[in-house]
Amino acid sequence: MNSDDLADHYRNYIACLNRQDWPALGQFVHDDVVHNARPLGLSGYRAMLERDFREIPDLHFNIALLICDPPRIASRLAFDCTPSGYFLGLDVNGRRVSFCENVFYDFHDGKIRRVWSVIDKAAIEAQL
Numbered sequence: 001m002n003s004d005d006l007a008d009h010y011r012n013y014i015a016c017l018n019r020q021d022w023p024a025l026g027q028f029v030h031d032d033v034v035h036n037a038r039p040l041g042l043s044g045y046r047a048m049l050e051r052d053f054r055e056i057p058d059l060h061f062n063i064a065l066l067i068c069d070p071p072r073i074a075s076r077l078a079f080d081c082t083p084s085g086y087f088l089g090l091d092v093n094g095r096r097v098s099f100c101e102n103v104f105y106d107f108h109d110g111k112i113r114r115v116w117s118v119i120d121k122a123a124i125e126a127q128l
Contacts, residue, residue, distance in 0.1 A: 030111040071107040
């Protein structure tokens with residue numbers, strides 16, 4: 001995929017997450033996906049996302065920055081949400097917080113094969 005196609009594919013992936021269209025997730029995520037050096041596979045990755053949406057009912061992924069250099073993408077995702085209990089070990093308990101996540105993706109065969117993710121926990125702590 002060229003840069004424009006990969007960027008569009010990524011935007012469609014984010015839209016899939018926001019719709020919580022779990023049956024379609026396999027169109028974007030490789031069967032052997034690895035997240036932060038943990039081999040999750042597609043089913044584990046889906047379970048992780050489903051848990052995130054259970055714990056953060058108003059979760060919505062917003063692309064703040066997108067850099068595409070096939071086969072890789074770097075993205076800064078912005079969140080403004082209300083986790084229902086503990087989040088990243090912090091007692092958020094329904095308070096609204098805003099934070100960003102910096103994510104790098106490695107694509108193979110048009111699907112996300114590796115993900116490296118860092119959430120700005122300090123931004124959440126400052127709001128609590």
